[in-house]
Amino acid sequence: MLVFGLNKFLNFIPMGDMSADAGAYFGALVNSKTLTLVAIVEIAAGLALIFNKFGALFALILMSISVNAVLFHATLDPGNIAGALVLLVLNILILYGYKDIYVDLLN
Numbered sequence: 001m002l003v004f005g006l007n008k009f010l011n012f013i014p015m016g017d018m019s020a021d022a023g024a025y026f027g028a029l030v031n032s033k034t035l036t037l038v039a040i041v042e043i044a045a046g047l048a049l050i051f052n053k054f055g056a057l058f059a060l061i062l063m064s065i066s067v068n069a070v071l072f073h074a075t076l077d078p079g080n081i082a083g084a085l086v087l088l089v090l091n092i093l094i095l096y097g098y099k100d101i102y103v104d105l106l107n
Contacts, residue, residue: 001062002046008039022076038065049094056098059091066091 007013018026029035042065045058066088073081095102 001042002050005039005042005044005046008035008042016080018077018080022072025072025076041065055094056101059094059098062091063095 003013026035029038041061045062048054048058066084069084070081070088073084
């Protein structure tokens with residue numbers, strides 16, 4: 001998460017080609033500064049998970065980013081969905097790792 005969040009600011013991982021619809025949607029996210037907010041959340045979550053501070057909270061917050069990434073690729077850019085699916089699976093594993101903390105919330 002930290003690497004992908006930093007990439008949104010530093011552009012050290014090149015993006016692949018997108019369909020016209022995906023490019024238009026992604027452009028709207030960039031122009032509305034939504035992608036900047038996502039990058040900040042990804043960086044904060046990455047640091048929280050690395051230092052094991054508020055990891056359970058940020059794992060829940062990251063779930064919305066993971067699900068939206070999968071939905072974006074499933075509907076607009078299915079050829080590049082692999083990374084989003086890996087992100088979702090890893091996020092689910094992190095949530096499972098914090099399952100004992102979530103038990104109190106669900107009772």
